[in-house]
Amino acid sequence: MIDILGGYTGTLDPKGRFLLPANFKKQLSEEEGVRFVMTKGLDGCVSLFTINTWAPFRAKVGGLNGFSEKQRVVKRFFLDNAAYVEPDTAGRLLVPQDLKEFAGLTKELTMTWNDDHLEIWDSNKYKQLFDSISLADISRLTDEVLGGIDPGDLLKP
Numbered sequence: 001m002i003d004i005l006g007g008y009t010g011t012l013d014p015k016g017r018f019l020l021p022a023n024f025k026k027q028l029s030e031e032e033g034v035r036f037v038m039t040k041g042l043d044g045c046v047s048l049f050t051i052n053t054w055a056p057f058r059a060k061v062g063g064l065n066g067f068s069e070k071q072r073v074v075k076r077f078f079l080d081n082a083a084y085v086e087p088d089t090a091g092r093l094l095v096p097q098d099l100k101e102f103a104g105l106t107k108e109l110t111m112t113w114n115d116d117h118l119e120i121w122d123s124n125k126y127k128q129l130f131d132s133i134s135l136a137d138i139s140r141l142t143d144e145v146l147g148g149i150d151p152g153d154l155l156k157p
Contacts, residue, residue, distance in 0.1 A: 010109040010122065016100050017092035021111055024118060025091075038099055039082035041062075043129065046095060046103045046120040048085075053116040095120070 008021035028050065037054040041047035048055060052079050064071035083096045095105060106121035121129075 007067055008111045010105055010111055011060065012109055013092070013099075016095045016097065016105075017088070018095070018109055019090075019092055020087075020118075022139075024113070030148075034086060036085050036093065037082055038085050038093075038096065039078050040099065040102055040117055041117075044121075044125060046099045046102055046105070048093070048113075048118040048120055049116070057116065082084075 008023070010018045010021070012018050025026070033052050037049045037051070037058075039047050039049075058079075061075055064075050066072055066075070081096075081098055081102070083099070085093050087093055097104075103120065104122045104125055105120070106122055106124070110121045110123045110126040112119050112126075114123070
């Protein structure tokens with residue numbers, strides 16, 4: 001299991017390549033560090049999965065009902081632009097052009113770990129995302145998402 005805290009900065013070179021954070025690379029097994037999957041991420045980032053974390057995600061999304069409009073949209077969003085990527089001899093990963101355009105990636109990148117994948121953001125876009133959220137918003141969202149749980153409810157069948 002990969003355990004990364006905090007955000008990392010990187011640079012996208014003119015060909016659209018970047019280096020993975022060293023802390024991330026250290027935690028990869030030989031198998032995981034050879035091939036990755038990139039796809040569209042929520043909120044306008046690019047998501048990078050290891051092969052091991054992609055498999056359950058792919059199974060969950062791939063198992064959605066193709067007869068449900070909402071589920072088809074979710075399937076298309078994540079799977080239609082997914083691409084296998086491998087590090088080059090210098091250890092850089094190439095961001096496919098369509099994903100680079102989707103996320104608005106320019107030169108400066110911010111990379112953060114989100115449970116089972118690495119999010120790759122244009123640094124300015126990432127900063128704008130958090131600048132648009134006030135401390136009061138964070139407090140309210142935290143209460144809505146994490147607060148108000150009655151421990152007794154956890155024991156009910």
